[in-house]
Structures are given as structure tokens and as C-alpha cells.
Amino acid sequence: MAITTMPDKASLLRFENISVAFDADAPVLNDVSFDVRRGETRIILGAAGSGKTVLLKTAMGLIRPTSGRVFLFDEDVTDKSEHDLFGIRARVGMLFQESALFDSMTVAQNVAYPLLNQKTIVMDREKMEPAVRNSLRFVELEHTMEKHPSELSGGMRRRVAIARAVVTEPPLLLYDSPTAGLDPITAHTIMALIVKERDANNTTALVVTHRYQDGNLVANFRYNPNSGHLDPVGQEGTNTIFMVMKEGRLVFEGSQDELEACTDAYVVKFVKKPQLEAA
Ligand SMILES: Nc1ncnc2c1ncn2[C@@H]1O[C@H](COP(=O)(O)OP(=O)(O)OP(=O)(O)O)[C@@H](O)[C@H]1O
Ligand SMILES: [Mg+2]
Structure with missing residues (x-):
């Protein structure tokens, strides 16, 4: 009799014992391991300087780990040359902290930039x-x-x-502090866009934030394409995992319920018991 097994969801981003150190300084990432599967959303919390940006840049191959292995789409990219990374990077979208737009370019040129600069995307100008x-x-x-x-x-x-x-329609998106420095209403608009992007295009996302309500929104709401609104679906309706960074270490990884039940004094500081707001 044939045994049918459900294939596991594909691994999109995997860190295996990643450490990053600059010069002789103490490591800014210290033995970090996790595995992001297709369809998950990861919320990354942690104090300033705890290594959140370094984590995302290491995932993109913009920072090379001192030890450990990085896998993108199940492919070991740790030692890949810049040239060989081009094709894979085209499948990873990144929103840099502080937006990092080019001031000398128009908005359209800024948005077109990944299309022009990712050499595997051959797209003619009309398209x-x-x-x-x-x-x-x-x-x-x-x-x-x-x-x-x-x-x-x-x-x-x-x-x-x-x-x-x-713009490259990447299956994996990394958002570095998308709401930092914004007023609450604008921050909500940005998070609603991130949820809409995830649900309209079935993408996998990592979102760094200082605001617990950002994680709460992502973990409990889904974009409804018919109404254009976000519907409350509860934690079962999204596949959201929270991660907490402390001084370069991943000190918590789990569901929102597990996060809210966690009694660690550092982790507790990032958790605000949410009031489910209408989206
Ligand atoms: N290029 C670099 N050279 C040397 N040290 C660096 C470099 N980039 C980051 N660091 C150090 O790594 C540590 C982690 O920085 P990182 O930018 O990842 O923090 P973060 O968690 O993103 O903080 P924030 O919430 O303020 O954005 C900090 O101590 C920072 O000074
Ligand atoms: Mg940062």
C-alpha cells in the first residue's frame, strides 16, 4: 500500500548557527538558528542594537556570517559570490530601515531600480x-x-x-522597521499594506518592529480582497511566529500565545496585551 505523506512546506530562509562579528568586537549575532517555511510571517522584536538589521542583511547576503550557514530557498548561499547571488536576491524583497530611497532619482526610477539592477530579470523597458x-x-x-x-x-x-x-514580485519579503518614526495612523496604514501584500500574493514575510500592535495585526488579521478591508481571523487564521532578539541571540521563538505566556523579564517588555482594534 502506498503511503502518502504531506510534503513539508518549503524552507525559504534558514539560519544554521549563524554568528556575525565585526573586527574583534563581541559578536552582533551569536549562534542564531531558525527556519522560515513558505507561508509564515515572522515578527522580529528586540532592543535597539540587538541585531535585527544585521539578521536581515545577513539573510540577503549583504553581510557575511563569521560562522554558520545561510540557506535561501533551500540553497546554501553562505559562500556564494555577489554574481551568483543576483538570481536568488531577485526573489527576496527588502524594505530597508529608514526606506533608503535615492534622493536624486524620481519615485518611478526608485521603484524601477530592482528591475534594472537584478541581472537575471530580463525585462524590456515597455514592460x-x-x-x-x-x-x-x-x-x-x-x-x-x-x-x-x-x-x-x-x-x-x-x-x-x-x-x-x-516590484520584482518576490516570494520572500524582509521589512526592516517599516513603522519606525511614523505616527500611529500612518503606521497602521503601512502595516495594513504589508498584510495586504502577504495575503493578496501569498508571500512569506519577516517584519522587524518595535511596536507590539504591528505583530498583533499581522498575527490576527487577513486581507479580504472582496471588501478591501482586514478581517479578524484569530491566530489560527495566519501563520505568524514571533522572534525576540537580545544582544545578538535569538531568545524567544514561538506563537503569540506562547509569547504572551512567556515570563522572561526581557521578553515581557516587548509584549503589550493587545486590544483587538478594528482594522
Ligand atoms: N557594519 C557594521 N560594522 C560594525 N558594527 C556594526 C555594523 N552593523 C551593525 N553593527 C553593530 O551590530 C549591532 C547590531 O546592530 P543592528 O543594526 O542589527 O541593531 P538593530 O537591532 O537593528 O537596532 P535598531 O532597533 O536600532 O535598528 C550594533 O551594536 C551595531 O553597532
Ligand atoms: Mg535596525
């Missing part, structure tokens, strides 16, 4: 314009194409950065 326009329409900023980033508000710049991260 590029619609891709840029679609991406900007997704963040409701189609009308800003010819503006420069300096002419936009901080929240709008963050939305342009999201458009740039998703």
Missing part, C-alpha cells in the same frame, strides 16, 4: 513601466511617479519603499 506603475498603484501612490522622495512625507516614502520591495 517595466507597467510593473512600476502596478507597484505604485498597490501602495496608492501612482500619482507621485515623477516626484522626488524629498517632496513626499515620511509615510509616503515608506510606501514607495514597499513598492520598490515588491
Whole structure:
């Protein structure tokens, strides 16, 4: 009799005992291991300087680990050359902390940048314009194409950065502090976009944040394409895992319930008992 087994969800990003040290300093990532499977959302919490940005940059191959292995899409990328990383990086979208837009370029040029610079994406110019326009329409900023980033508000710049991260339609997205420095309403708009992106395109995402309510939104709401709103679906309705970084170490990994039950004094500081807000 044939035994049918459900294949495990594919591994999209895996760290195996990753440490990162700059010069002779103490490691800024210290023996970090985790495995992000397709369809998961990961919320990464942790104090300033705990290694969250270094973690995401190491995942992208922008920082090379001192020891350990990094796998993207189940492929060992630890020792890959810049050139060999191009193809894989095209499948990873990144929103950098502080947006990191190019001030000298227009919004449209900023969003087109990954299409022009990821050498495996061969896209002719006629196709590029619609891709840029679609991406900007997704963040409701189609009308800003010819503006420069300096002419936009901080929240709008963050939305342009999201458009740039998703323009290659990557299956894996890394968002570094997408709500930092924004007022609560704008922060909510940005998080709603991230949820919409995840649910409309079935992507896997890692989101670094200082705001517990960001994690709560991602973990409990799903985008409803019919109404255009976020519906409360509870923790079972999303596949969200929380991670907490402390001084370069991954000190917590688990569900929202497990996080809220955790009694560790450091972890507790990042948990605010949520009031489920209407989205
Ligand atoms: N290129 C670098 N060279 C030397 N040290 C670095 C470099 N990048 C980061 N660090 C150090 O690594 C540590 C972790 O930095 P990281 O930027 O990952 O923190 P973070 O958790 O993202 O903080 P924040 O919440 O403020 O963004 C810090 O001590 C930082 O000074
Ligand atoms: Mg950071």
C-alpha cells in the first residue's frame, strides 16, 4: 500500500548557527538558528542594537556570517559570490530601515531600480513601466511617479519603499522597521499594506518592529480582497511566529500565545496585551 505523506512546506530562509562579528568586537549575532517555511510571517522584536538589521542583511547576503550557514530557498548561499547571488536576491524583497530611497532619482526610477539592477530579470523597458506603475498603484501612490522622495512625507516614502520591495514580485519579503518614526495612523496604514501584500500574493514575510500592535495585526488579521478591508481571523487564521532578539541571540521563538505566556523579564517588555482594534 502506498503511503502518502504531506510534503513539508518549503524552507525559504534558514539560519544554521549563524554568528556575525565585526573586527574583534563581541559578536552582533551569536549562534542564531531558525527556519522560515513558505507561508509564515515572522515578527522580529528586540532592543535597539540587538541585531535585527544585521539578521536581515545577513539573510540577503549583504553581510557575511563569521560562522554558520545561510540557506535561501533551500540553497546554501553562505559562500556564494555577489554574481551568483543576483538570481536568488531577485526573489527576496527588502524594505530597508529608514526606506533608503535615492534622493536624486524620481519615485518611478526608485521603484524601477530592482528591475534594472537584478541581472537575471530580463525585462524590456515597455514592460517595466507597467510593473512600476502596478507597484505604485498597490501602495496608492501612482500619482507621485515623477516626484522626488524629498517632496513626499515620511509615510509616503515608506510606501514607495514597499513598492520598490515588491516590484520584482518576490516570494520572500524582509521589512526592516517599516513603522519606525511614523505616527500611529500612518503606521497602521503601512502595516495594513504589508498584510495586504502577504495575503493578496501569498508571500512569506519577516517584519522587524518595535511596536507590539504591528505583530498583533499581522498575527490576527487577513486581507479580504472582496471588501478591501482586514478581517479578524484569530491566530489560527495566519501563520505568524514571533522572534525576540537580545544582544545578538535569538531568545524567544514561538506563537503569540506562547509569547504572551512567556515570563522572561526581557521578553515581557516587548509584549503589550493587545486590544483587538478594528482594522
Ligand atoms: N557594519 C557594521 N560594522 C560594525 N558594527 C556594526 C555594523 N552593523 C551593525 N553593527 C553593530 O551590530 C549591532 C547590531 O546592530 P543592528 O543594526 O542589527 O541593531 P538593530 O537591532 O537593528 O537596532 P535598531 O532597533 O536600532 O535598528 C550594533 O551594536 C551595531 O553597532
Ligand atoms: Mg535596525
